Amino acid sequence: MTLRRTPLPGVGTQYDLSTREGRHLSVVAHQDGRRFLGFYRPDDPDACQATVPLEPAEAAALAGLLRDEDDPGAPAHPSELELDLVSERVQVGQRSPFRGRTIADTLARRRTGASVVAVLRRTGAVPSPRPDFRLEAGDVLLAVGTSEGVRLLTELISGGDAGRGPGDDDQD
Known part of the structure; x- marks a missing residue:
């Protein structure tokens, strides 16, 4: 081989x-x-x-x-570790409150527990985008987190109040 x-x-x-x-x-x-x-x-x-x-x-x-x-040295399958991690694509739409704003403005990780690991844009992929990366309508966020966390991130990016915690103001 x-x-x-x-x-x-x-x-x-x-x-x-x-x-x-x-x-x-x-x-x-x-x-x-x-x-x-x-x-x-x-x-x-x-x-x-x-x-x-x-x-x-x-x-x-x-x-x-x-x-x-049967290979004990083989990496464990995620389901064997009982991890509830998923990766999903989240669209930034024309009506997203975060269109034209930075990833840091979303407070995504704090609000949802999900992380944006890449942004797919018409001009190419941006792996590990920095917090000051500005989102545009049409961007697709590659998010990783729990099923619930990614669902909350999708809601947040689309304009819902997902993941709002005590002390969060309405000026996001």
Whole structure:
């Protein structure tokens, strides 16, 4: 078996796997979280027979199926640790009260417990945006947190009062 990693600038990373039997497959991991599986012809390892697009949750589920359950050194599956962490995309709409404001203005982590780990914008992805990053209508926030926390963040960004705690004023 051989495994090769190839950076794809502006796209992501391609991982190529050639099995002991000479079969070739690849995974292209895009910066926006999408994954594509590629299957190659046995008689021509450069000719792609088919590709299968996978959303992030589908890729994670497939990775879990492929993990060796009998290998004690293999990383534990999140469900085995009983973590309630999810990642979701949250749209900043035209009516969002945070359109034109910074991520810090949302007080998202304090109000909801969810974290904004990236912002997807028409011009590209911004991983680990700084607190002073200004949101625009059409931005998509990649949020990580509990199911409830991400639901509250979605409500907050859309204009609800999600996560308001004692002492929060109405001037967000």
